[in-house]
Amino acid sequence: MEKGPANPEVKEKVLAYLDTVEKAKSKEIAAKIGVPKGDVDLAVKELAMEDKVEYLYITTTFVALKGKVKPPQ
Amino acid sequence: MPDKKTPKLDELEHGPWPSFVTEIKKAAIRNESAKDLLNLLERSYDDKRGHWKHGGIVGVRGYGGGVIGRYTDLPEEYPHVAEFHTMRINAPSAWFYKTETLRTLCDIWEKHGSGLTNVHGSTGDLIFLGMKTEELQKTYDELSDAGFDLGGSGSCLRSPSCCVGPARCESACYDTLALCYDLTNSYQDELHRPMWPYKFKFKMSGCANDCVAAIARADCSIIGTWRDSIQVDQDQVKAYAESGLDIQGMVCDKCPTRALKYDHEKKELHVIAEDCSRCMHCINVMPKAVRPGKEKGATILLGGKSTIVQSAFLSWVIVPFMKMEPPYTEFKEMVARIWDWWDENGKTRERLGELIYRLGMTKFLREVGLPPVPQMVFRPRANPYVFWPQDEIVK
Numbered sequence A: 001m002e003k004g005p006a007n008p009e010v011k012e013k014v015l016a017y018l019d020t021v022e023k024a025k026s027k028e029i030a031a032k033i034g035v036p037k038g039d040v041d042l043a044v045k046e047l048a049m050e051d052k053v054e055y056l057y058i059t060t061t062f063v064a065l066k067g068k069v070k071p072p073q
Numbered sequence B: 001m002p003d004k005k006t007p008k009l010d011e012l013e014h015g016p017w018p019s020f021v022t023e024i025k026k027a028a029i030r031n032e033s034a035k036d037l038l039n040l041l042e043r044s045y046d047d048k049r050g051h052w053k054h055g056g057i058v059g060v061r062g063y064g065g066g067v068i069g070r071y072t073d074l075p076e077e078y079p080h081v082a083e084f085h086t087m088r089i090n091a092p093s094a095w096f097y098k099t100e101t102l103r104t105l106c107d108i109w110e111k112h113g114s115g116l117t118n119v120h121g122s123t124g125d126l127i128f129l130g131m132k133t134e135e136l137q138k139t140y141d142e143l144s145d146a147g148f149d150l151g152g153s154g155s156c157l158r159s160p161s162c163c164v165g166p167a168r169c170e171s172a173c174y175d176t177l178a179l180c181y182d183l184t185n186s187y188q189d190e191l192h193r194p195m196w197p198y199k200f201k202f203k204m205s206g207c208a209n210d211c212v213a214a215i216a217r218a219d220c221s222i223i224g225t226w227r228d229s230i231q232v233d234q235d236q237v238k239a240y241a242e243s244g245l246d247i248q249g250m251v252c253d254k255c256p257t258r259a260l261k262y263d264h265e266k267k268e269l270h271v272i273a274e275d276c277s278r279c280m281h282c283i284n285v286m287p288k289a290v291r292p293g294k295e296k297g298a299t300i301l302l303g304g305k306s307t308i309v310q311s312a313f314l315s316w317v318i319v320p321f322m323k324m325e326p327p328y329t330e331f332k333e334m335v336a337r338i339w340d341w342w343d344e345n346g347k348t349r350e351r352l353g354e355l356i357y358r359l360g361m362t363k364f365l366r367e368v369g370l371p372p373v374p375q376m377v378f379r380p381r382a383n384p385y386v387f388w389p390q391d392e393i394v395k
Helices: A008-018 A028-035 A037-049 B007-012 B020-028 B032-047 B099-112 B133-145 B176-186 B188-192 B235-240 B249-254 B281-285 B327-345 B352-359 B361-368
Strands: A053-058 A060-065 B050-053 B071-072 B085-089 B116-118 B126-131 B202-205 B221-224 B260-263 B270-273 B294-303 B315-323 B377-379 B382-384
Touching: A008 A028, A008 A037, A008 A053, A008 A060, A037 A053, A060 B221, B007 B032, B020 B032, B020 B116, B032 B126, B099 B126, B099 B133, B126 B133, B126 B315, B176 B188, B176 B202, B176 B221, B188 B352, B221 B327, B221 B377, B235 B249, B249 B260, B249 B270, B249 B281, B294 B327, B294 B352, B315 B327, B327 B352, B352 B361
Parallel strands: B202 B221
Antiparallel strands: A053 A060, B050 B071, B085 B126, B116 B126, B221 B294, B260 B270, B294 B315, B377 B382
């Protein structure tokens, strides 16, 4: 469904929070930065397109800053 | 062909049927990763354990699903499968392809990967089996140029899939292909950007024969049905009787709700409409004589899944009948409420059915705004839910 552009302030908050952790789910990010989860989902989508965050699958899907989590050795 | 001997795998080439070993050996003639795959599998048979691990970060730009990272834990010994990722390609509704399209897909895959595919994998996607990380983006770009897109993986909407529906089947009670295509286009964000506690699958069957096994394999099953009574053509009933069909034994006695009565003298079949559970048995046995009713739509079921947090579940009926016509507004509004509830309440890796099981059907129905109805049975023909909210009991 069309949801419009993400809020730039939320994007900044998401990046700032991800900087403090290795990885997180959108629900956790939303709770920590105090914004609706839908806004976080939208922000993560745009940040992924901008190559600033990436998705990480470890039994479920997390979000992490681009390059922060290394591939398995 | 593999450099090393593979006696255990070779055993699996004996017999008249196609062998996956033969197929991998064919790929191994030209592809080093297919060769390593054979040798690694022989090693697994020797060691009696798998040598794969999966997960991590692999994908294409902006996507959170569609690629499943896969690595061997013996990269030094099998370097060509050190990275051997899976890519899921979202299939057209009901897996219809022109041969030219398949050739295009195969050409892309020969160029970038092992040349091995699953058509189709158990997720319903067309699967490219085995590529290096550096090839992912290039492969995706060529697929995109050819009009294809990735399927779902991870904690997102998985690729919706459907039966052949009205394209090839007279029993379809709604247009499964149109709905599958509509949902795929409507939910692009949900497909490609994992945002939920865990996976969510839509499967669409045009009738209760459920040829895509939606009831057991999908979080939301949309199974075609009808609201009125089955249609009986008495001339065709007579023709079946005269051809020797035992209508009483093979149709009426096998009706699960005994909703059919056969008049031997007149060779006529009559239905007790209120007793019919719309199981399709009589239609399957006598398709020329019995047809679905005229007022068609679908039953919406929720919660089907394989074993993870809880055991395997069959879906529960949530809406006994809903019209399934574009733009599917009623259905999509209900789905939005269900997703919000699951997202709000679900634990990590908890499927929708497991959440309903944990918190209770009463809570789910109230919070999602759905009325309880007699057709919401816990399992077929058993245990109807009975709600006794404390605040509604007159003491």
